[in-house]
Amino acid sequence: xxxxxxxxxxxxxxxxxxxxxxxxxxxxxxxxxxxxxxxxxxxxxxxxxxxxxxxxxxxxxxxxxxxxxxxxxxxxxxxxxxxxxxxxxxxxxxxxxxxxxxxxxxxxxxxxxxxxxxxxxxxxxxxxxxxxxxxxxxxxxxxxxxxxxxxxxxxxxxxxxxxxxxxxxxxxxxxxxxxxxxxxxxxxxxxxxxxxxxxxxxxxxxxxxxxxxxxxxxxxxxxxxxx
Amino acid sequence: xxxxxxxxxxxxxxxxxxxxxxxxxxxxxxxxxxxxxxxxxxxxxxxxxxxxxxxxxxxxxxxxxxxxxxxxxxxxxxxxxxxxxxxxxxxxxxxxxxxxxxxxxxxxxxxxxxxxxxxxxxxxxxxxxxxxxxxxxxxxxxxxxxxxxxxxxxxxxxxxxxxxxxxxxxxxxxxxxxxxxxxxxxxxxxxx
Numbered sequence: 005x006x007x008x009x010x011x012x013x014x015x016x017x018x019x020x021x022x023x024x025x026x027x028x029x030x031x032x033x034x035x036x037x038x039x040x041x042x043x044x045x046x047x048x049x050x051x052x053x054x055x056x057x058x059x060x061x062x063x064x065x066x067x068x069x070x071x072x073x074x075x076x077x078x079x080x081x082x083x084x085x086x087x088x089x090x091x092x093x094x095x096x097x098x099x100x101x102x103x104x105x106x107x108x109x110x111x112x113x114x115x116x117x118x119x120x121x122x123x124x125x126x127x128x129x130x131x132x133x134x135x136x137x138x139x140x141x142x143x144x145x146x147x148x149x150x151x152x153x154x155x156x157x158x159x160x161x162x163x164x165x166x167x168x169x170x171x172x173x174x175x176x177x178x179x180x181x182x183x184x185x186x187x188x189x190x191x192x193x194x195x196x197x198x199x200x201x202x203x204x205x206x207x208x209x210x211x212x213x214x215x216x217x218x219x220x221x222x223x224x225x226x227x228x229x230x231x
Numbered sequence: 232x233x234x235x236x237x238x239x240x241x242x243x244x245x246x247x248x249x250x251x252x253x254x255x256x257x258x259x260x261x262x263x264x265x266x267x268x269x270x271x272x273x274x275x276x277x278x279x280x281x282x283x284x285x286x287x288x289x290x291x292x293x294x295x296x297x298x299x300x301x302x303x304x305x306x307x308x309x310x311x312x313x314x315x316x317x318x319x320x321x322x323x324x325x326x327x328x329x330x331x332x333x334x335x336x337x338x339x340x341x342x343x344x345x346x347x348x349x350x351x352x353x354x355x356x357x358x359x360x361x362x363x364x365x366x367x368x369x370x371x372x373x374x375x376x377x378x379x380x381x382x383x384x385x386x387x388x389x390x391x392x393x394x395x396x397x398x399x400x401x402x403x404x405x406x407x408x409x410x411x412x413x414x415x416x417x418x419x420x421x422x423x
Binding site: 157159160161162163164166167172173174195196199200202203 | 362363365366367369370371387390391392394395420
């Protein structure tokens with residue numbers, strides 16, 4: 005907006021998006037995947053609720069966590085859940101993790117010109133029984149990775165996972181000698197999200213963590229700081 | 232980062248202007264005396280100016296007081312210098328690390344660009360990669376580390392965090408300060 009003197013004024017325009025904060029992460033092993041998210045929903049410097057789930061179990065072998073705008077997370081999860089149900093009823097079997105990953109990507113790209121303000125991570129077991137993690141951007145760019153973090157605490161969590169899962173910059177241990185066990189991964193995920201909860205104001209309250217392996221999904225909840 | 236009767240400061244050595252890397256060997260961590268290390272991030276010209284300014288002030292202090300400055304006093308001096316420019320600040324984020332008193336108690340201080348001080352017991356972070364640094368330090372830090380372990384931990388924290396920040400990297404330096412002196416090591420990082 006320009007004034008008659010020709011200078012540009014900063015107009016605060018209404019935005020349809022808000023960020024409700026929160027952190028999500030997932031780590032994949034050889035035959036399991038661990039996925040976790042906190043449950044705090046914030047608006048500005050206030051907490052709207054201490055428990056607002058960001059996690060959805062899509063099938064026994066696949067789950068999704070999302071961070072960003074809670075309204076879009078809720079809608080995306082609703083649509084995803086119903087699409088997964090339709091698939092299962094049509095094809096007589098649950099969706100495979102690869103199919104879910106592709107579906108999420110398509111659902112997000114469908115809204116290419118008015119995106120869902122969600123930063124998603126899908127994790128689960130693929131058809132060969134190998135753990136997998138898929139990370140996305142807001143419009144559905146899909147990449148299969150070994151670990152991923154999203155949300156306000158992502159910049160706090162990502163370097164920890166780089167160092168402990170991908171063994172970057174490690175001189176004390178070789179990649180060939182390292183095996184990512186389930187207990188190690190669960191402890192790492194718990195530590196990483198606890199550290200994010202300490203230092204990121206939008207992360208805290210509770211964490212929903214779930215471990216997906218060939219036997220199904222095991223869900224757990226634990227407390228973080230309430231401040 | 233603070234350990235048991237020791238402290239360590241680590242920093243990268245990239246000097247860049249937005250996306251352009253200009254130098255790979257810029258040193259941002261300076262020794263004030265055998266008990267105090269001082270690091271700064273931010274605008275390079277302010278870093279250089281303040282380095283000279285504090286060197287001058289410390290020389291004068293040594294001559295007048297006939298003793299070495301303690302880290303705590305130095306930290307307050309930094310804060311005062313920065314606040315004196317409250318409405319036209321130096322664009323830097325300083326970190327002071329030292330060993331205080333007869334028992335060589337670790338001392339850490341971080342301030343913002345206008346001199347608001349904070350004295351944490353565990354670690355301080357600053358720079359473009361501060362969020363990443365905060366995450367790794369919070370996860371890997373533990374209390375009462377001996378100098379060798381402190382060196383390993385702070386090195387891993389720095390390397391992990393700078394690899395996630397586009398504006399940091401291109402070499403790094405770690406100083407570990409104990410009552411026996413300062414050990415300096417340069418680590419190889421990714422050159423990108």
